[in-house]
Amino acid sequence: MPTDPEPSVASSDDAGWGELLAPGLRAPLAMVSLGIGLHAFNAFLAATALPFAVSELGGAQWLPWSSTLYLTGSIVAGASTAGFKARFGMRLALVLATLVFLLGSTMAGLAGTMGGVIFGRLLQGLSEGAVLALCYMLISTFFPQRLMARVFGIEAAVWAVSAFGGPVLAGLVTEAISWRAAFLINIPAGLVFLLLAVLTLGSGQENGDLGAGAGSVPAGRLTLLIFGLVMLLATNLTTLDLARHTMIGLAFVAFLLFATVDRQSLQPILPSGAFSITSPVGLGLWLxxxxxxxxxxxxxxxxxxxxxVWNMGPLTASAIGALTAVSWSLVAVTSAHVSTASARKWLIMTGVLMETCGLGGIALAISHGSLPGLMLALVMTGAAFGLAWAAINQMVLVASSDEDRDRSSALLPTLQSFGYGMGAALAGLVANQAGFSSTASSDVIGKAVASSFLFGFAVMLVAVVIAFGLMRRLRALQ
Structure with a gap:
């Protein structure tokens, strides 16, 4: 691992946007942008459609399951993608993942029960996790370090378009047709991506080492992760405190076993120093x-x-729900030109502090019924990600050793999905404990949802401490 976590990034001041269109970079940039765009659009479409699917099919208590199992699929796929790519190559991996995505979208759109929707979402998660991890691999494989900030800026623009267009499209389609159409609209987009994957990548594009163990799926370790997430979800199905505490304990034991076994594996999922509190990579991965x-x-x-709580229809609710993603993307585009290590450290620290304040603001706004306060807090939370996210990702990639960079590239979106999945399960536990249900009054629903955001605020205080530790570590290495 280099002693300076960002040895050559400072030279990105000299990197022009036009360089991304140079021969050999155009096709990878298009694939990365389309793959991330497919993932982003579907995420916003589903977030808008699911509450209205619940209104038709019932099962509000299954909302955390829909999110967490979708993200569990993303985790399984993302953790297996480095080996899968090494075995089959970039093009075949993308083709297979896109076919699974088309199947999952069809099943979710045609489902007659929430169980069918959840299974379709699980398949979508499997496919999108693979596509997203492969896109991150394309970034670290094809683009020099001095262009990475520009690439992340382009992807932020893709998220900005998706953040605005996805909810608006989902709201319009849901109001004009039904929530089912919001899932089925993924099919033509997936077919376009499938065609481009076939046309732009060679049949053996970027195969890696096919030696012993390459391409194998770490089934045992992934089982531990899945077991842990399912245990967290299952806490929502019991009212017995002893059972809930036991399930939470089993979940965290499973996560610790995963990390222990992975460190001893010849084909680890985690890069060296993952979650160490003494290295920039470890601290960055915590964030x-x-x-x-x-x-x-x-x-x-x-x-x-x-x-x-506010009796909004699909279009209005989806537009307000997108404020976080829109502000994230717009701030990320404007901060993409930041190239110095010291400026990036400032972005990370400021972003972590802003998210903490934003989550506390969301909890207060919902509990007091303040829509303007809620909108302001959502914008603040999104801006926090826009400031910090690309800087954290770039720092982790550059600080990783050459032999770990592929694992780090695949781990970043996988770990992000794991964070969302674990957070969804824990938010569901907190909300259900506070009285959330499909039959609860609007006041109870508001207080329960506010409690889930208050939980996020409390955990972000730990992230603030980690961010300060990361700043000290980066200064010590300079």
Whole structure:
């Protein structure tokens, strides 16, 4: 690992946007942008459609399951993608993942029960986790370090378009047709991506080492992760305190066993020093985990709260629900030109502090019924991600050793998904404990949802301490 976590990034001041269109970079940039765009659009479409699917099919208590199992699929796929790519190559991996995505979208759109929707979402998660991890691999494989900030800026623009267009499109389609159409609209987009994957990548594009163990799926370790997440989800199905505490304990034991076994594996999922408190990579990965974990309640309950507390329709609720993503993307685009290590440290610290304040503001706004306060807090939370997220990702990638960079590239979106999945399960536990149900009054729903955001605020205080530790570590290495 280099002693300076950002040895050559400072030279990115000299990197022009036009360089991304140079021969050999155009096709990878298009693939990365389309893959991330497909993931982003579907995320916003689903967040808008699911509360209205619940209104037709019932099962409000299954909302955390829909989010967490979707993200569990993303985790399983993302953790297996480095080996899968090494075995089959980039093009075949993308083709197979897109076919699974098309199947999952079809099943969710045609489902007659919430169980069918959840299974379709699980398949979508499997496919999107693989596509997202492969796109991150394309970034670290094809683009020099001095262009990475520009690439992340382009992807932020993709998220900005998706953040605005996804909810608006979902709201319009849901109001004009039904929530089912919001899932089925993924099919033509997926077919376009499938065609581009076939046309732009070679049949053996970027195969890695096919030696012993390459391409294998770490089934035992992934089982531990899945077991832990399911245990957290299952706490929502019992009213017995002893059972809940036992399930939470089993979940965290499973996560610790995963990390222990992975360190001893010849084909680890985690890069060296992952979650160490003495290295920039380890501390950075903690932030990649905790920032989405603390904000995960938004994806589960925000549109539902807007619908039931403020009596909003699909279009209005989806537009307000998108404020976080829109502000994230717009701030990320404007901060993409930041190239110095010292400036990036400032972005990380400021972003972590802003998310903490934003989550506390969301909890207060919902509990007091203040829509303007809620909108302001949502914008603040999104801006926090826009400031910090690309800087954290770039710092982790550059600080990783050459042999770990592929694992780090695949781990970043996978860990983000794990954070959202774990956060959704924990938010569901907190909300259900506070009285959330499909038959609860609007006042109870508001207080329950506010409690889930207050939980995120409390955990973000830990992230603040970690961010300060990261700043000290980076200064010590300079």
């Amino acid at each position: 990649v985990l905790l920032m989405p974990l603390c904000q995960a309640a938004s994806g589960v309950y925000l549109v539902y709260a807007l619908k039931h």
